[in-house]
Amino acid sequence: MNEEELRGLLLLPYLRALGVAPGEIRLEKSFRLRLGRTVVDYEGQSRSALSGRLDILVRNAIGDNLFIIEVKQPDHELTVEDRDQGVTYARLLDQIAPFLLLTNGRKTELWDVVTKQQIRDATLAPASSFWKNGRVLASPDDIAIRFEALNSFLGYRAENVRLFSRRQQEEQMQSLRGSADLPNRKYIPELYVAREQVLEAVNRFLGGTNPVLAIIGQSGVEKTNEACVLAERLSETHATLFFSAAALTAGPGETLASEFNWQFTEQLAQPELIKRLAGIAKATREPIIIIIDALDEAVVPLFEQLVGQFVSRITDFSGQIRLIVTAKSSEWERFTHFRGLPSPLGLSVGEGLQHPSGEESLKPGTVVMTEFAGHELLAAEYNGPRKLDH
Numbered sequence: 337m338n339e340e341e342l343r344g345l346l347l348l349p350y351l352r353a354l355g356v357a358p359g360e361i362r363l364e365k366s367f368r369l370r371l372g373r374t375v376v377d378y379e380g381q382s383r384s385a386l387s388g389r390l391d392i393l394v395r396n397a398i399g400d401n402l403f404i405i406e407v408k409q410p411d412h413e414l415t416v417e418d419r420d421q422g423v424t425y426a427r428l429l430d431q432i433a434p435f436l437l438l439t440n441g442r443k444t445e446l447w448d449v450v451t452k453q454q455i456r457d458a459t460l461a462p463a464s465s466f467w468k469n470g471r472v473l474a475s476p477d478d479i480a481i482r483f484e485a486l487n488s489f490l491g492y493r494a495e496n497v498r499l500f501s502r503r504q505q506e507e508q509m510q511s512l513r514g515s516a517d518l519p520n521r522k523y524i525p526e527l528y529v530a531r532e533q534v535l536e537a538v539n540r541f542l543g544g545t546n547p548v549l550a551i552i553g554q555s556g557v558e559k560t561n562e563a564c565v566l567a568e569r570l571s572e573t574h575a576t577l578f579f580s581a582a583a584l585t586a587g588p589g590e591t592l593a594s595e596f597n598w599q600f601t602e603q604l605a606q607p608e609l610i611k612r613l614a615g616i617a618k619a620t621r622e623p624i625i626i627i628i629d630a631l632d633e634a635v636v637p638l639f640e641q642l643v644g645q646f647v648s649r650i651t652d653f654s655g656q657i658r659l660i661v662t663a664k665s666s667e668w669e670r671f672t673h674f675r676g677l678p679s680p681l682g683l684s685v686g687e688g689l690q691h692p693s694g695e696e697s698l699k700p701g702t703v704v705m706t707e708f709a710g711h712e713l714l715a716a717e718y719n720g721p722r723k724l725d726h
Contacts, residue, residue: 339407342441343391347405351394362393393433400471401426403435410441417619421493423449427485434467450481491602492612494575494620500599501575501624505567508578512564523564534562537703538660542623545655546701548647548684551662553705559662562705563629566660575616576625581634587642588628588659589649610649610657617656627660632667640671644680651684665704 337345343363351361392405406422408414418438426433426449435455436447446455450466450473466473473481514521534551541549553559567578577592584591593606604612617624631643643661650657661681663671672682685701 337410337441339391339409342410342439343407346441347392347407347439351392356394357397360395360397362395363391393429401429401431401433403437404429404433405437405439408438408440412440414438414440414443414445415619417493419445419447419452423447423452424485427481432466432471432473432481434464434471450477491600492616494616496600497613497616497624498575500596501577502571504595505571505576505578508580508583509564509567511583512560512580522560525565525568528561528565531558531562531705534566534703534705538566541658541660541701546684547651547653547655547657548659548661548681548701550668550681550685550702551660551705552665552668552702554665557705557707559705560629563627563660563662567627570625570627574622574625576627579626579628581628581630581632581639584634584636584639586636587639588626588646589642592626592646607649610653614650614653614656617653623656623658625658625660629662631661631663631671640674640679643671644674647680647684651680 348361352358391407394402394405396402404422404426406418406425408418412418419436422436422438426436432449434449436449438445438447447453448455448464448466450464455464509523512521512523514524516524516526518524537549537551551559551562563578567576570576577595579588579591586594589606589610593604593609596609597603613624628643631639636642647659650659661671672679672685
């Protein structure tokens with residue numbers, strides 16, 4: 337069963353069997369947090385508040401919040417992060433729900449929302465001071481737990497990282513993205529023609545554990561178009577960040593940390609940030625993807641070495657963080673070799689490795705873009721003028 341089936345076939349009948357009336361059950365209750373005047377794009381909608389959604393809220397007959405139920409799929413093992421997510425939602429309600437029921441259908445846990453302690457006693461009242469006190473907290477305590485919940489809600493959770501990556505991507509691609517009215521930009525979505533060699537390479541990349549995929553080619557083969565399209569498509573299923581190397585003022589790791597620290601309440605150094613992102617990727621089973629377009633256009637001193645250092649750090653996390661880069665073929669070697677030896681980037685994409693026969697290099701993490709194939713060229717010639725005319 338998926339989460340929806342678990343809720344409909346098991347949890348709702350169970351609640352009704354306990355005597356909970358249908359009017360006391362709220363499904364997928366939304367709540368919103370206003371963030372000043374900031375417009376936040378959440379799940380495709382532009383809003384002036386950040387929204388969250390809890391699975392089930394149960395109230396008593398007079399409308400007081402009793403507990404929320406956080407539902408996970410049966411094959412998902414319950415974690416501390418799942419507990420914290422449910423506790424955060426319960427604490428951020430206008431009237432705090434005292435209890436959290438966390439379940440995957442196979443295992444069920446009951447938690448005190450205020451103390452974050454698991455309740456194992458069959459009797460709830462003695463277990464919760466908040467419940468015994470009539471669900472009233474002293475003002476400083478109320479502020480403290482709501483502040484902690486807010487930090488969690490705005491902190492490093494999978495939903496927040498995904499939301500942040502979409503906004504970051506839009507901002508970074510703004511100067512590249514064109515249209516029929518802006519035909520001189522590098523990326524015009526209406527004119528894009530899919531490149532089969534790139535699609536095949538990306539599918540292999542996502543299906544494996546290699547940390548880096550390199551897309552290289554000479555000027556004019558539309559590498560930036562591919563990078564932009566990949567960013568938009570991959571963001572539908574993965575947290576995907578996009579950078580144009582020409583706009584960077586620091587190395588990839590420092591830039592990544594700066595981007596996140598500007599947005600998130602918890603300030604993390606580069607190593608801690610990478611570990612945190614890898615943990616999120618492991619929990620969601622979806623690698624976090626970073627795309628850097630046009631490595632060779634960066635003006636940051638020692639950029640080649642900084643890229644190598646970043647690759648070395650993400651290599652330790654078994655593909656939880658993936659890097660896709662583009663570069664001109666004529667400039668590629670300075671990123672894959674340092675003083676005659678393969679760099680961390682070169683080793684990650686397969687540069688410097690040999691077949692047992694020694695006849696040719698293995699480059700499993702590299703795709704070389706060429707001019708359009710015949711059918712791709714026909715599509716470009718047909719669609720381009722036609723779409724611009726419209």
